[in-house]
Amino acid sequence: MKNYIxxxxxxxxxxxxxxxxxxxxxxxxxxxxTETLYGLMxxxxxxxxxxxxxxxxxxxxEKNFIQEVKLPHAKSVYELTKTSHSHLLCKKCGxxxxxxxxxxxxxxxxxxxxxxxxxxTDFVLSGNCKNCQ
Amino acid sequence: MKNYIxxxxxxxxxxxxxxxxxxxxxxxxxxxxTETLYGLMxxxxxxxxxxxxxxxxxxxxEKNFIQEVKLPHAKSVYELTKTSHSHLLCKKCGxxxxxxxxxxxxxxxxxxxxxxxxxxTDFVLSGNCKNCQ
DNA sequence: CTGGGTGCAAAGTATTTGCATGAAC
DNA sequence: GTTCATGCAAATACTTTGCACCCAG
Numbered sequence: 001m002k003n004y005i006x007x008x009x010x011x012x013x014x015x016x017x018x019x020x021x022x023x024x025x026x027x028x029x030x031x032x033x034t035e036t037l038y039g040l041m042x043x044x045x046x047x048x049x050x051x052x053x054x055x056x057x058x059x060x061x062e063k064n065f066i067q068e069v070k071l072p073h074a075k076s077v078y079e080l081t082k083t084s085h086s087h088l089l090c091k092k093c094g095x096x097x098x099x100x101x102x103x104x105x106x107x108x109x110x111x112x113x114x115x116x117x118x119x120x121t122d123f124v125l126s127g128n129c130k131n132c133q
Numbered sequence: 134m135k136n137y138i139x140x141x142x143x144x145x146x147x148x149x150x151x152x153x154x155x156x157x158x159x160x161x162x163x164x165x166x167t168e169t170l171y172g173l174m175x176x177x178x179x180x181x182x183x184x185x186x187x188x189x190x191x192x193x194x195e196k197n198f199i200q201e202v203k204l205p206h207a208k209s210v211y212e213l214t215k216t217s218h219s220h221l222l223c224k225k226c227g228x229x230x231x232x233x234x235x236x237x238x239x240x241x242x243x244x245x246x247x248x249x250x251x252x253x254t255d256f257v258l259s260g261n262c263k264n265c266q
Numbered sequence: 267c268t269g270g271g272t273g274c275a276a277a278g279t280a281t282t283t284g285c286a287t288g289a290a291c
Numbered sequence: 292g293t294t295c296a297t298g299c300a301a302a303t304a305c306t307t308t309g310c311a312c313c314c315a316g
Binding site for chain 3: 009014054
């Protein structure tokens, strides 16, 4: 378990219990959508508001503490900001795995060919995971 | 201008004027979100309903005639279904370009390494287009 | 004709906002 | 003490649904 109190503060975010719980849930689960996140939080804070979830997601995205991952045919999920990576999405069970793919050479080529300065990628590969084949 | 009457019929979709106009708009503009699509359509059919836009988008996705493209920090756009390709998104002006990137070798490798059977990719590269640099 | 599409209004779902209270620092 | 977060309720935004009427095939 990491010390998220300081990480939050470094991002100019007060370390409230609700916020810590959200961050902890994302750390443990990797990726969560608003619905499942709220479902988890309500167990811990019986009076937590959905508005609190949304407000926190939004401000943490703004401060670059977490990131939204848009998925095909599914609700967006959120994850703690880490080094750039891609995602594997299982169409059957919905599992999401992080995967490191080095895109540097490709980006370099596309930048040149298309005269487009690329600074970010969103890459989701969908199919069937090991268990669902 | 293509003959979209037959293309629609081949996908079991009746070729109504509204539908043809939507398809034509997507053909001309490449990528559109619901809002801009409705904005265009209302000019042509003063009494067209937003519900018609949504119903058509949904059924055309279902029949695989068009596809949704989810973009970071922007509303989803829709495009006519074509061969698999990636997208370049300009963060400044919002322009979207199609780009062909051969991902076969990469997919092959990832499939093996992660024991994950991949059959689809969603790849958006963001940055600044030629005009916005 | 017949099935499916359109437009309208209403309902449903998702997300944001305003404000009073309360907690973090 | 001051600033910011929380929770609630209301408001807004987005999308879907039901139904009567109409048009494509």
